[in-house]
Amino acid sequence: MDKVLDFSGMAVIVTGGGKGVGRGITECFLEAGADVLICGRTEPESLPECNGRKALFTACDVRDYEQIESCVAFAFEQFGRVDVLVNNAGGAPYAEAATASPRFSESIIRLNLIAPLNFSQVVNRVMQQQESGGCIINIASVSTIRPSPGTAAYGAAKAGLVNLGTSLAVEWAPKVRVNALVVGLTETEQAHLHYGDKDGIAAVGATIPLGRMAVPADVGHACLFLASTLASYVSGTDFAVHGGGEKPAFMNAANASS
Secondary structure (H helix, E strand, O other), X not given: OOOOOOOOOOEEEEEOOOOHHHHHHHHHHHHOOOEEEEEEOOOOXXXXXXXXXXXXXXXXXXXXXXXXXXXXXXXXXXXXXXXXXXXXXXXXXXXXXXXXXXXXXXXXHHHHHHHHHHHHHHHHHHHOOOOOOEEEEEEEEHHHOOOOOOOHXXXXXXXXXXXXXXXXXXXXXXXXXXXXXXXXXXXXXXXXXXXXXXXXXXXXXXOOOOOOOEOHHHHHHHHHHHHOHHHOOOOOOEEEEOOOOOOOHHHHHHHHHO
């Protein structure tokens, strides 16, 4: 099993890999022996590292196609190959759909759907030329499978991202596998901005069947599986990493009335 999850000699790109979930993904691939390039608009204060191995960084706004091309070219220049792309960069601030401007909504869809499509397209050109092909993992959200009030455009974009993967998996097979991770609530360094203090985070975790929110490494480990030979026949699907989802509201309502 350890040999199967040994990524020594393999090259990985993680967009938005310097913080939060992306940093956890990067650290997992580093621990597994991969060479990792992370990208973002600004360089993090400290680069992810594990066992004395450190990720490389290049500046890239994933919404800019020319910058994507430069990023992938830099990865190929450094590593001579690109085996895995993790489209992790994304997100959205709270905005009510009734008052959000068209420009705002378009920017959210551009970041969370169009950017991963463009990045995948550029990376696919490299992977198709490699004997071993490659693997693309799109980081989606539970917002794809439930209402997303306050982030409606984000939820719609992430749902589109999951569907996008099913199409790319068909078009780019057999050389390139494409899958999505449907990620649930995750405790990162910015969790307090969304869920409050430790008590708030614990209360939110209690609503999840497994009793806690995810941590970035949970997502990273799922990425390792999808990128490994263990998942060599897995393509065009979405893989839930959400601790069992959310307990149905009727359960608490029924208990409260009894």
